Amino acid sequence: xxxxxxxxxxxxxxxxxxxxxxxxxxxxxxxxxxxxxxxxxxxxxxxxxxxxxxxxxxxxxxxxxxxxxxxxxxxxxxxxxxxxxxxxxxxxxxxxxxxxxxxxxxxxxxxxxxxxxxxxxxxxxxxxxxxxxxxxxxxxxxxxxxxxxxxxxxxxxxxxxxxxxxxxxxxxxxxxxxxxxxxxxxxxxxxxxxxxxxxxxxxxxxxxxxxxxxxxxxxxxxxxxxxxxxxxxxxxxxxxxxxxxxxxxxxxxxxxxxxxxxxxxxxxxxxxxxxxxxxxxxxxxxxxxxxxxxxxxxxxxxxxxxxxxxxxxxxxxxxxxxxxxxxxxxxxxxxxxxxxxxxxxxxxxxxxxxxxxxxxxxxxxxxxxxxxxxxxxxxxxxxxxxxxxxxxxxxxxxxxxxxxxxxxxxxxxx
Amino acid sequence: xxxxxxxxxxxxxxxxxxxxxxxxxxxxxxxxxxxxxxxxxxxxxxxxxxxxxxxxxxxxxxxxxxxxxxxxxxxxxxxxxxxxxxxxxxxxxxxxxxxxxxxxxxxxxxxxxxxxxxxxxxxxxxxxxxxxxxxxxxxxxxxxxxxxxxxxxxxxxxxxxxxxxxxxxxxxxxxxxxxxxxxxxxxxxxxxxxxxxxxxxxxxxxxxxxxxxxxxxxxxxxxxxxxxxxxxxxxxxxx
Numbered sequence: 056x057x058x059x060x061x062x063x064x065x066x067x068x069x070x071x072x073x074x075x076x077x078x079x080x081x082x083x084x085x086x087x088x089x090x091x092x093x094x095x096x097x098x099x100x101x102x103x104x105x106x107x108x109x110x111x112x113x114x115x116x117x118x119x120x121x122x123x124x125x126x127x128x129x130x131x132x133x134x135x136x137x138x139x140x141x142x143x144x145x146x147x148x149x150x151x152x153x154x155x156x157x158x159x160x161x162x163x164x165x166x167x168x169x170x171x172x173x174x175x176x177x178x179x180x181x182x183x184x185x186x187x188x189x190x191x192x193x194x195x196x197x198x199x200x201x202x203x204x205x206x207x208x209x210x211x212x213x214x215x216x217x218x219x220x221x222x223x224x225x226x227x228x229x230x231x232x233x234x235x236x237x238x239x240x241x242x243x244x245x246x247x248x249x250x251x252x253x254x255x256x257x258x259x260x261x262x263x264x265x266x267x268x269x270x271x272x273x274x275x276x277x278x279x280x281x282x283x284x285x286x287x288x289x290x291x292x293x294x295x296x297x298x299x300x301x302x303x304x305x306x307x308x309x310x311x312x313x314x315x316x317x318x319x320x321x322x323x324x325x326x327x328x329x330x331x332x333x334x335x336x337x338x339x340x341x342x343x344x345x346x347x348x349x350x351x352x353x354x355x356x357x358x359x360x361x362x363x364x365x366x367x368x369x370x371x372x373x374x375x376x377x378x379x380x381x382x383x384x385x386x387x388x389x390x391x392x393x394x395x396x397x398x399x400x401x402x403x404x405x406x407x408x409x410x411x412x413x414x415x416x417x418x419x420x421x422x423x424x425x426x427x428x429x430x431x432x433x434x435x436x437x438x439x440x441x442x443x444x445x446x447x448x449x450x451x452x453x454x455x456x457x458x459x460x461x462x463x464x465x466x467x468x469x
Numbered sequence: 470x471x472x473x474x475x476x477x478x479x480x481x482x483x484x485x486x487x488x489x490x491x492x493x494x495x496x497x498x499x500x501x502x503x504x505x506x507x508x509x510x511x512x513x514x515x516x517x518x519x520x521x522x523x524x525x526x527x528x529x530x531x532x533x534x535x536x537x538x539x540x541x542x543x544x545x546x547x548x549x550x551x552x553x554x555x556x557x558x559x560x561x562x563x564x565x566x567x568x569x570x571x572x573x574x575x576x577x578x579x580x581x582x583x584x585x586x587x588x589x590x591x592x593x594x595x596x597x598x599x600x601x602x603x604x605x606x607x608x609x610x611x612x613x614x615x616x617x618x619x620x621x622x623x624x625x626x627x628x629x630x631x632x633x634x635x636x637x638x639x640x641x642x643x644x645x646x647x648x649x650x651x652x653x654x655x656x657x658x659x660x661x662x663x664x665x666x667x668x669x670x671x672x673x674x675x676x677x678x679x680x681x682x683x684x685x686x687x688x689x690x691x692x693x694x695x696x697x698x699x700x701x702x703x704x705x706x707x708x
Binding site: 070095098099101102103104109110113114117 | 650
């Protein structure tokens with residue numbers, strides 16, 4: 056049986072110990088290939104130092120960036136219960152951008168805070184994105200407890216400040232755990248140096264989290280990526296964004312509204328495939344020869360279909376030095392849809408670091424600001440509220456050929 | 470008190486790419502070494518310590534003899550300090566025997582045709598360089614505890630290892646992280662300086678034609694290596 060895996064994002068201020076924590080998680084769960092570890096250990100020894108997890112991460116990252124490592128084992132760490140996939144490389148230059156385009160896939164998050172420094176600018180920014188993406192399964196770890204003598208008093212103080220801040224942005228972490236990633240306290244094993252802490256270790260806490268519900272029986276959303284003609288067959292390739300696609304399903308094609316039936320599910324070297332689960336990229340053929348194109352969404356006839364709207368409202372995190380401006384045209388990308396849109400209004404422009412509202416109504420959104428933006432479309436797009444169907448509720452904005460912002464849809468209009 | 474962390478072949482672009490925050494300090498950039506015909510270690514450090522372009526004089530000694538250069542203390546700006554400590558600097562007091570051994574192994578490596586024996590020579594070469602690095606680190610940290618008004622530590626590991634392993638980025642990154650860590654452990658005013666950088670030539674490394682500098686006290690713009698005499702003396706002694 057295939058092991059379950061849960062996608063995890065680890066965020067926090069750059070110096071607060073992300074790399075060390077990731078290295079520690081890999082190491083303590085015995086998830087690193089031994090020969091790699093040995094290689095790093097030897098280099099550390101040559102340099103006259105102990106094995107440090109930041110070095111382990113360096114090694115893995117470098118290999119990955121050069122495309123040497125395709126071995127997926129290295130992006131996983133394992134517990135008895137399941138595998139965890141870390142979906143973000145720490146220390147990346149475009150970290151925030153990745154958060155928007157990548158963290159949106161995460162099912163759980165660890166927010167790391169250096170207990171000797173408390174919440175910093177980047178902590179705020181990253182936490183704000185977690186909140187914007189609606190991540191509910193969040194662990195806060197207060198790291199570097201070794202630097203404050205494993206003091207309960209310091210922990211409680213910083214815990215209080217951190218929770219106050221998170222409450223203001225609507226994050227209610229499931230756990231707050233005192234750890235030392237460097238020393239291994241409360242990561243995989245309980246710390247004897249903090250007998251006052253009776254909660255779970257990071258691994259225990261993670262194992263209590265649930266796989267984000269994939270609504271198997273829920274409404275089908277199949278996003279068309281491309282259409283190929285192979286050996287006389289017209290194969291529609293796409294991704295099951297939500298629901299489960301079954302052979303024989305009566306479907307409706309949006310936005311054309313045409314109806315047909317799924318004739319077959321086509322997979323390489325497999326015959327008679329009956330269904331494709333959520334998240335699966337696959338090919339299908341249809342009973343009738345209808346016009347199908349990239350960007351269209353196939354839904355099940357008897358189910359509720361998504362709305363086609365000409366206006367949406369969404370929270371956007373802007374991450375380009377070129378501001379987003381009211382009145383300009385940009386490209387909206389959601390699932391496989393790509394549509395030009397006009398920026399109608401920008402409300403509640405927020406500094407993502409201080410979380411202060413800069414302006415209630417504004418003509419622009421600058422780099423690293425968050426705003427509630429209204430976008431209008433010349434021809435309708437197929438989208439849904441993020442909290443109903445996340446897969447069709449998140450989008451990115453492309454301006455002048457660059458991905459410049461990302462966000463989630465909070466309201467549909469028209 | 471001011472500390473100079475002199476790092477041979479520390480490459481500006483790699484410091485940027487690896488985002489080594491301690492190596493970068495508050496201000497950092499490239500040095501201008503365009504006045505020299507070639508980025509040569511001995512020429513550059515000799516010019517650094519005297520505040521004068523010593524290229525002609527050093528090159529005149531010839532390829533072999535130049536490595537034995539020992540510039541007299543009174544010709545260097547170190548002599549302006551009452552109690553300076555300079556560790557292993559080429560052209561001043563570096564370990565000749567260590568360097569001779571490095572060059573010997575390097576020569577052996579390039580002359581060796583058999584791949585397996587080549588690997589073995591490289592292993593020896595790396596081991597020799599790392600052992601030296603560990604000794605230098607130890608002495609450097611001891612010196613920081615000592616009663617000196619100027620400390621300069623010279624680290625050759627990025628250059629020596631880089632020549633035969635520059636293509637191994639994860640190894641280079643770990644070396645940079647170690648150097649980054651060294652800088653983080655130095656208190657007070659400090660300058661990080663390299664003679665030249667390094668560029669990839671296949672799996673190997675050759676010198677690039679600019680150096681790296683950083684400080685925790687002010688922006689130096691694009692300094693020449695001979696400017697550091699003045700900068701150090703001004704910052705440390707107000708001269």
